[in-house]
Amino acid sequence: xxxLLLVAALLGSAASAQTITPPAAPAPPPAPVSLPPEVARLRxxxxxxxxxxxITEGLTTEVGQRLAATEAEARGRAWAVAKLRSLGFxxxxxxxxxxxxWTRGAETAEIVSPYPxxxxxxxxxxxxxTPAEGLAADVVVFREYNDLLAxxxxxxxxxxxxxxxxxGATQDGSSYGAFGVARRAGPALAAxxxxxxxxxxxxxxxxxxxxxTGSTNWPAGTAPIPAAxxxxxxxxxxxRVAAKGRPVRMKLVLTPSFRGEGTSGNVIxxxxxxxxxxxxxxxxxxxxxxxxxxxxxxxxxxxxITTAAAKRIMDSGRRPxxxxxxxxxGAEEVGGFGGQAYARMHGEERxxxxxxxxxxxxxxxxxxxxxxxxxxxxxxxxxxxxxxxGIVRGTGLGGDGTDIGPMIRRGVGGxxxxxxxxxxxxxxxxxxxxLDRVDREDLRQNVAAWTAMLSVVAYAPEALGPVTxx
Amino acid sequence: xxxLLLVAALLGSAASAQTITPPAAPAPPPAPVSLPPEVARLRxxxxxxxxxxxITEGLTTEVGQRLAATEAEARGRAWAVAKLRSLGFxxxxxxxxxxxxWTRGAETAEIVSPYPxxxxxxxxxxxxxTPAEGLAADVVVFREYNDLLAxxxxxxxxxxxxxxxxxGATQDGSSYGAFGVARRAGPALAAxxxxxxxxxxxxxxxxxxxxxTGSTNWPAGTAPIPAAxxxxxxxxxxxRVAAKGRPVRMKLVLTPSFRGEGTSGNVIxxxxxxxxxxxxxxxxxxxxxxxxxxxxxxxxxxxxITTAAAKRIMDSGRRPxxxxxxxxxGAEEVGGFGGQAYARMHGEERxxxxxxxxxxxxxxxxxxxxxxxxxxxxxxxxxxxxxxxGIVRGTGLGGDGTDIGPMIRRGVGGxxxxxxxxxxxxxxxxxxxxLDRVDREDLRQNVAAWTAMLSVVAYAPEALGPVTxx
Numbered sequence: 023x024x025x026l027l028l029v030a031a032l033l034g035s036a037a038s039a040q041t042i043t044p045p046a047a048p049a050p051p052p053a054p055v056s057l058p059p060e061v062a063r064l065r066x067x068x069x070x071x072x073x074x075x076x077i078t079e080g081l082t083t084e085v086g087q088r089l090a091a092t093e094a095e096a097r098g099r100a101w102a103v104a105k106l107r108s109l110g111f112x113x114x115x116x117x118x119x120x121x122x123x124w125t126r127g128a129e130t131a132e133i134v135s136p137y138p139x140x141x142x143x144x145x146x147x148x149x150x151x152t153p154a155e156g157l158a159a160d161v162v163v164f165r166e167y168n169d170l171l172a173x174x175x176x177x178x179x180x181x182x183x184x185x186x187x188x189x190g191a192t193q194d195g196s197s198y199g200a201f202g203v204a205r206r207a208g209p210a211l212a213a214x215x216x217x218x219x220x221x222x223x224x225x226x227x228x229x230x231x232x233x234x235t236g237s238t239n240w241p242a243g244t245a246p247i248p249a250a251x252x253x254x255x256x257x258x259x260x261x262r263v264a265a266k267g268r269p270v271r272m273k274l275v276l277t278p279s280f281r282g283e284g285t286s287g288n289v290i291x292x293x294x295x296x297x298x299x300x301x302x303x304x305x306x307x308x309x310x311x312x313x314x315x316x317x318x319x320x321x322x323x324x325x326x327i328t329t330a331a332a333k334r335i336m337d338s339g340r341r342p343x344x345x346x347x348x349x350x351x352g353a354e355e356v357g358g359f360g361g362q363a364y365a366r367m368h369g370e371e372r373x374x375x376x377x378x379x380x381x382x383x384x385x386x387x388x389x390x391x392x393x394x395x396x397x398x399x400x401x402x403x404x405x406x407x408x409x410x411x412g413i414v415r416g417t418g419l420g421g422d423g424t425d426i427g428p429m430i431r432r433g434v435g436g437x438x439x440x441x442x443x444x445x446x447x448x449x450x451x452x453x454x455x456x457l458d459r460v461d462r463e464d465l466r467q468n469v470a471a472w473t474a475m476l477s478v479v480a481y482a483p484e485a486l487g488p489v490t491x492x
Numbered sequence: 493x494x495x496l497l498l499v500a501a502l503l504g505s506a507a508s509a510q511t512i513t514p515p516a517a518p519a520p521p522p523a524p525v526s527l528p529p530e531v532a533r534l535r536x537x538x539x540x541x542x543x544x545x546x547i548t549e550g551l552t553t554e555v556g557q558r559l560a561a562t563e564a565e566a567r568g569r570a571w572a573v574a575k576l577r578s579l580g581f582x583x584x585x586x587x588x589x590x591x592x593x594w595t596r597g598a599e600t601a602e603i604v605s606p607y608p609x610x611x612x613x614x615x616x617x618x619x620x621x622t623p624a625e626g627l628a629a630d631v632v633v634f635r636e637y638n639d640l641l642a643x644x645x646x647x648x649x650x651x652x653x654x655x656x657x658x659x660g661a662t663q664d665g666s667s668y669g670a671f672g673v674a675r676r677a678g679p680a681l682a683a684x685x686x687x688x689x690x691x692x693x694x695x696x697x698x699x700x701x702x703x704x705t706g707s708t709n710w711p712a713g714t715a716p717i718p719a720a721x722x723x724x725x726x727x728x729x730x731x732r733v734a735a736k737g738r739p740v741r742m743k744l745v746l747t748p749s750f751r752g753e754g755t756s757g758n759v760i761x762x763x764x765x766x767x768x769x770x771x772x773x774x775x776x777x778x779x780x781x782x783x784x785x786x787x788x789x790x791x792x793x794x795x796x797i798t799t800a801a802a803k804r805i806m807d808s809g810r811r812p813x814x815x816x817x818x819x820x821x822g823a824e825e826v827g828g829f830g831g832q833a834y835a836r837m838h839g840e841e842r843x844x845x846x847x848x849x850x851x852x853x854x855x856x857x858x859x860x861x862x863x864x865x866x867x868x869x870x871x872x873x874x875x876x877x878x879x880x881x882g883i884v885r886g887t888g889l890g891g892d893g894t895d896i897g898p899m900i901r902r903g904v905g906g907x908x909x910x911x912x913x914x915x916x917x918x919x920x921x922x923x924x925x926x927l928d929r930v931d932r933e934d935l936r937q938n939v940a941a942w943t944a945m946l947s948v949v950a951y952a953p954e955a956l957g958p959v960t961x962x
C-alpha cells in the first residue's frame with residue numbers, strides 16, 4: 023500500500039476514494055478447519071511422553087553402536103523385537119537381507135614434515151586400506167571441492183589429496199547436500215586423478231576433535247583408495263601448516279576391510295487398520311548406526327519418536343482406518359540397504375503415505391507433503407493439528423529420506439516433519455552421537471507432532487493413493 | 493536506611509531530625525589515584541596486540557603438543573629461544589633440569605558385560621600399565637569420592653574402581669580443586685583398598701567424548717596401578733549401565749610407561765631494569781603441554797600473553813626500574829618440575845613479585861595481590877589501571893600458580909590476573925585444547941591487562957620485597 027492509499031484508508035475519505043483506485047479487498051480468511059477433538063487430545067497428551075526417551079536410552083545403553091551387518095546390529099534387532107512385542111505391537115518380525123559388509127580398522131594420521139604431529143581422523147565408510155605399516159606421501163591441498171575438480175588428470179599421482187570444502191549450518195540441512203559432495207564423491211574423483219589416498223575436512227559444523235564419518239562412493243571401475251575425514255580442528259591445523267609454505271608430508275594408517283556379504287534386516291511392527299484397501303502408513307527410522315557413537319540422534323531417536331507415536335494411536339481406543347507400519351530399517355548408513363530391501367519385499371503393496379524420522383532429536387519446525395490432489399483437506403487438517411506445536415507449512419514436496427526413498431520413487435505420497443539442521447551436523451556421524459545429545463522436551467515435541475500427524479493421516483476418509491514422485 | 497529515615501532525609505525536616513538519630517555521614521570518596529599517562533597509553537595500545545596470537549598460533553602449529561621431557565618439548569624450547577631472540581629480549585637462555593619421564597601408550601576400554609561396547613578414556617599422567625593384552629575385572633561404582641573413602645580396606649581387591657565425583661563449573665575455578673581430588677588422590681586411595689585399576693569420570697565440565705587427562709599422585713609406598721579418565725559422556729554411560737542392576741565387567745588396555753630420567757628446561761628471557769636492587773618481576777607460563785591437544789589454552793596462550801606484554805614494555809622507550817623476567821617453564825603438567833628447578837636456581841635472588849598466566853585465554857575479570865604493607869599505593873594504581881578493562885579487585889591473596897608456587901612459598905609477593913573458570917574446564921587437558929579455543933579479542937584484553945600490570949609494578953618507586961606467604 024502506498025502512502026497516499028494508506029492515508030485514504032485511515033481517513034476513510036470518500037473524496038479521496040473517488041480519485042484513487044481502492045486497494046483490492048483482502049483475501050477472505052481461510053475457512054476454519056474442522057479437526058476431530060481426539061487429534062488435539064492425543065497430541066497434547068504426547069507432550070508428556072516418556073516412551074521415546076525410554077527407547078532411546080535403552081537402545082543406546084543396552085546395545086550401543088550398531089554398525090550395519092555386524093553382531094552389534096543383530097543385537098539391536100533382538101532388542102527391537104523384544105521391545106516392540108512388549109509394547110503390544112502386532113506382526114512384529116524381522117525381514118532379513120544380505121549386503122556387503124565394511125568394518126573399521128586402525129586409523130591414525132600424522133604430519134611427518136615440516137612440523138611433526140599427530141592428527142585425528144576416521145575412515146569414511148567404504149574406504150580402502152593402506153598397508154598395515156601405513157602410507158606416507160606428500161599432501162596436495164584443495165580448499166574446495168571445485169579446486170579438485172579443476173586439477174589435471176594424473177596430477178595427484180602418488181599424493182594424498184586433502185579436500186576442505188568447509189560446510190556451514192543451515193536450518194533445512196541443505197548445506198549437507200551441497201558441501202557433502204566432498205565426502206560422497208571427492209575420494210573417487212581424487213582416485214581417478216591418481217591420488218594414493220584422500221583426507222577430507224569433516225562434513226560437520228562443530229569445532230571438536232571428533233571426526234565425522236559417513237559413506238563414500240566408488241563408481242564401477244574406480245578401485246577404493248584410503249579415504250578418511252579429519253576432525254574440523256585437525257583440518258584447519260593441516261591447512262595452517264600448509265599455508266606456511268613448506269611441503270607437507272603425511273603418514274596414514276587406515277586398515278578398514280570389506281568382509282564380503284553379511285546379514286542385516288528390517289524390524290517391522292504394526293498397528294492394524296480397519297480398512298486393508300486404504301493403504302499402509304509407513305513410518306520409522308533406522309536401527310543401524312555408525313560405529314563411533316551410540317547412534318542416539320542418528321537414529322535411535324527417530325525410531326523412538328515414530329514408535330512412541332504409533333503406540334499412542336494403538337492405545338487410543340480408536341482403531342485407525344489405515345494400518346500403521348513402523349519399520350526399524352537396517353543398514354541405512356552404509357548404503358540404504360534396508361530401504362531397498364523393504365521396497366523389494368513390499369513395493370507392490372498399497373501404501374497411503376511414507377514418512378521417516380532421520381534428522382536428529384531437535385524440535386520439528388516445518389511440515390511438507392506430497393499428497394494426491396483430492397487430499398488437500400488432509401493437508402489443511404495437518405496444518406491445523408501441527409500449528410500449536412510451532413510447526414509451519416513448507417512449500418517443498420514431502421517424501422525425503424533414504425529409507426522411504428525407494429517407495430517414494432514408486433509414487434507413494436510423503437509427509438515430512440522437518441527438524442532443525444542448525445546443530446544436527448555438530449554431532450552427526452561423530453563419537454559425540456550419544457544420549458547426552460537428546461533433549462527430553464524436544465523429543466516429546468516430536469512425539470506430539472508425529473502423533474498429531476498419524477491421528478490425521480491414518481484416519482483420513484479421503485483416498486491417499488499414488489502421487490507424482492518428487 | 494529504613495523508610496522513616498529515608499522520608500526524613502528526603503524532606504530535610506529539622507523536626508524529624510531532632511527525634512531520630514541521623515544516618516552516619518557517607519564515607520568520603522576514595523582519593524583519586526594518580527596514574528602516569530603512559531599506563532593508559534600502553535594498556536590501550538595493547539588492545540590491538542597481534543603478537544600474542546602470533547606466538548600462540550606459531551607454537552601450536554609449528555610444534556604441536558609438547559609433553560614434558562620428550563623430543564616435542566625440546567623442539568618447543570628451540571622454537572622458544574629463536575622466537576624470544578627474534579623479538580629482541582635479552583639474556584635468552586635455557587636452564588635445563590632432569591626429571592622422571594612418563595609417556596602414554598595404548599589406551600582402550602570396553603564394557604565386556606552385560607552390554608558389550610567400547611568406551612573412550614585416556615590414561616592419567618603417572619598411570620601404571622595393564623598387561624599388553626589388557627586387564628578384565630568387575631567394576632565397583634563410586635558416584636562420589638567420599639563413597640570411595642568409606643569403602644572398607646581390601647574391599648576392592650582385584651576390582652576396577654570407578655569414581656564419578658561430577659564437577660561443575662565455577663567462575664573462580666575453585667571446583668577444580670574441590671572435585672579434582674578424585675583424579676589427584678582417587679587412584680592411590682583405590683590402590684590402597686586393593687583395586688587392580690581405576691577409571692574416573694573426567695575432571696571436566698563439557699559433554700564431549702574427549703577425556704581429560706592430568707596427573708595423579710602416588711604417595712611413597714603406593715605402587716602405581718592403571719588409572720584413566722573416561723570422557724564425561726562415557727562416564728555417564730557406565731553409570732547408566734551399572735544402574736540397570738547387573739554386574740558390570742570391563743576390560744582395559746593401558747600401556748603407558750615410566751622411562752627413567754630425562755631432560756626438560758625453562759626458557760628465560762629478560763627486559764633488563766635500571767635498578768638491580770629493586771628485585772625481579774617474574775612472569776610467564778608453561779611451555780610443556782599434555783600430549784592430547786596442542787596446548788593452546790594450556791598454556792601457549794599464557795606464554796603469549798605475558799611475553800607480548802613484556803615486549804610492549806621493552807618497546808615503550810622507557811626502561812623499567814625492575815628487570816622483567818619472562819619464563820617459559822618446562823614440565824609443569826607432570827609435576828611442576830620447571831617451577832621447582834627455577835626456585836633451586838634463582839631462589840636466592842631478590843624478586844619483587846611473581847605472576848603467572850596459566851588459566852586459559854579467556855578475559856581477565858579480577859585481580860588479587862599479596863604485596864608488602866608499604867605498597868598499598870601500588871595496589872590502588874593497579875586497580876585504576878585495570879578497571880577500564882572490566883577487572884575488579886578480589887579480596888583473596890595473590891600468588892596462585894604451580895610454577896611460581898616455589899618462589900611464592902619463599903615469601904615473594906604475588907599479583908594474579910584471574911581469567912574466568914566457566915568454560916576453561918570444558919577443554920582443559922583434552923584433545924580439544926587447540927588453537928580454535930583461543931579468541932583473539934579475549935587474548936588482546938589479556939595482553940592489555942598484563943601490560944597495565946607491568947607498567948605499574950615494574951616501575952613502582954615503592955619497595956616490593958618479601959611478604960608473608962599465602
